[in-house]
Amino acid sequence: MAQEKEFVRAITPQSEDFSRWYIDTITKADLMDYAPVRGCIVFKPDGYELWEAIQHELDRRFKETGHRNAYFPLFIPESFFEKEKEHVEGFNPELPWVTEVGGEKLEERLAVRPTSETVIGYMYSQWIQSYRDLPVLINQWANVVRWEKRTLPFLRTSEFLWQEGHTAHATKEEAVEETMKMLDVYTEFVESVLSIPVIKGQKTPSEKFPGAVATYSIEAMMKDGRALQAGTSHYLGENFAESFNIQFLDKDNERKYVHTTSWGMSTRILGALIMVHGDDRGLQLPPKIAPIQVMVIPIGPQKTRDRVLPAAQDLVSALRNANIRVKMDDREDYSPGWKFNEYEMRGIPVRLELGPRDLDAEQVTIVRRDTGEKLTAPIDLAAKKVAELLNEIQQNMYDRAVAFKNDRSRSANNIEELETIVRTEHGFALAGWCGDDACEAKVKEVTGATSRNIPFSPPEHMDTCVNCGKPAKHTVWFARAY
RNA sequence: CGGAGUUUAGCGCAGCUUGGUAGCGCGCCUGCCUUGGGAGCAGGAGGUCGCAGGUUCGAAUCCUGUAACUCCGACCA
Numbered sequence: 001m002a003q004e005k006e007f008v009r010a011i012t013p014q015s016e017d018f019s020r021w022y023i024d025t026i027t028k029a030d031l032m033d034y035a036p037v038r039g040c041i042v043f044k045p046d047g048y049e050l051w052e053a054i055q056h057e058l059d060r061r062f063k064e065t066g067h068r069n070a071y072f073p074l075f076i077p078e079s080f081f082e083k084e085k086e087h088v089e090g091f092n093p094e095l096p097w098v099t100e101v102g103g104e105k106l107e108e109r110l111a112v113r114p115t116s117e118t119v120i121g122y123m124y125s126q127w128i129q130s131y132r133d134l135p136v137l138i139n140q141w142a143n144v145v146r147w148e149k150r151t152l153p154f155l156r157t158s159e160f161l162w163q164e165g166h167t168a169h170a171t172k173e174e175a176v177e178e179t180m181k182m183l184d185v186y187t188e189f190v191e192s193v194l195s196i197p198v199i200k201g202q203k204t205p206s207e208k209f210p211g212a213v214a215t216y217s218i219e220a221m222m223k224d225g226r227a228l229q230a231g232t233s234h235y236l237g238e239n240f241a242e243s244f245n246i247q248f249l250d251k252d253n254e255r256k257y258v259h260t261t262s263w264g265m266s267t268r269i270l271g272a273l274i275m276v277h278g279d280d281r282g283l284q285l286p287p288k289i290a291p292i293q294v295m296v297i298p299i300g301p302q303k304t305r306d307r308v309l310p311a312a313q314d315l316v317s318a319l320r321n322a323n324i325r326v327k328m329d330d331r332e333d334y335s336p337g338w339k340f341n342e343y344e345m346r347g348i349p350v351r352l353e354l355g356p357r358d359l360d361a362e363q364v365t366i367v368r369r370d371t372g373e374k375l376t377a378p379i380d381l382a383a384k385k386v387a388e389l390l391n392e393i394q395q396n397m398y399d400r401a402v403a404f405k406n407d408r409s410r411s412a413n414n415i416e417e418l419e420t421i422v423r424t425e426h427g428f429a430l431a432g433w434c435g436d437d438a439c440e441a442k443v444k445e446v447t448g449a450t451s452r453n454i455p456f457s458p459p460e461h462m463d464t465c466v467n468c469g470k471p472a473k474h475t476v477w478f479a480r481a482y
Numbered sequence: 483c484g485g486a487g488u489u490u491a492g493c494g495c496a497g498c499u500u501g502g503u504a505g506c507g508c509g510c511c512u513g514c515c516u517u518g519g520g521a522g523c524a525g526g527a528g529g530u531c532g533c534a535g536g537u538u539c540g541a542a543u544c545c546u547g548u549a550a551c552u553c554c555g556a557c558c559a
Contacts, residue, residue, distance in 0.1 A: 023552080027493095091559070149558075150557085152552095339519090344519095
């Protein structure tokens, strides 16, 4: 539609080229910029503020579940990586090394951390003596580096920001419970705060974290039908405890290895936020995470400003008193129409327009970002109305994302069907799997889709392996993934 | 890491085939004017053409190399 295009001429439509849309949107919305180093980005203030909001919400949940924050070093001695074979093999291709300082070679090379299991494991071995020292429940907010061959802003960058939780427990049962608890924390956060529905499940052995006994994930569907792993939680068993000799003396006077867990969520989640909710006008932020929830735009010629501006200021105060994150744009050198488009592009959930006509009617015009709907409310009830509306938008965005995901998900009885689903219909395919790595690899080779996870509650159970036709051990979600 | 494409003003692009004084739109600055879906007029600033070599009297343009970005593949919690 020509008029539609006119509003957003700076952004490539999603239907034309989803990748271009994504890059256009994050650039125009001023979330990031490319850095001079390959594969690295700058989080500009508007992008970093979103991350701060995510940090704030997650950190509160971690603390409510008994965790405390700490910070471990960026550099990890080479010898640490050699202690856990699977771990070193998993990360070796993407590790950068510090080999010399001031022109002199180091005795031992230092890796820039890709994740901190090893250095934290080493420290835990020093700190833990007795069952009375357990559990250890620590989280770290940090940057990590993985030298990726192919990068994409927020989704896969050479350096990224994340949190990594690392816990140590006396028993397997307790550690497994922790692993699941944190997966639930992620799920609750992503679904209720980011309005993104996820699929909870277990990773197949080929997709699990190097060094883990079991990896669990939450998977989300982007608007192009591709999957994005939104968070992971690992039960590491005694693997790292054995490698780093993390032992404790139990009540029965026996020396035992601890059971460890780790769990992480990264700035990649910003990519999900953008690709789940964004549309051809740009970003669309769920109210609970939006740094600015409401933008007030006073309207009218010079001669009415004396009347409009104080009223608009009162409106801002009323909303602020109702704990709504509100800002006013009263710049005179931008037209109202320009501002409408600008803040829609930036994803602000609600816009309030206040002009002479509104004042005459003692009302304010309210516009929803999610539906584009225009409403009015009496000025003195605006704060109450907007608060209700923000909740409604939050829910509507979630419902819409659920409907989209369900619409694009269905079961596949054979590999051809699976390929149609992921390549032509651009969706998720539910399929049986015999448990053989070779069958999983074959699906990837033929269809381009990888196993996302073995869902805890699949919509149906599949009987036969999608590749070899033998009885299925598991029902698995397959999708093309970021 | 392989294949393809791109790189010229803050952004988007033309100019390159056929070598000869650096262009357009938007944005930016000044002034006037203007405000309910990206207003208008006038004047103005801004670029060693990604980088390094080479060919040539002369290179944005031709050749070689290199870097970054985008897409497709390989690899990848």
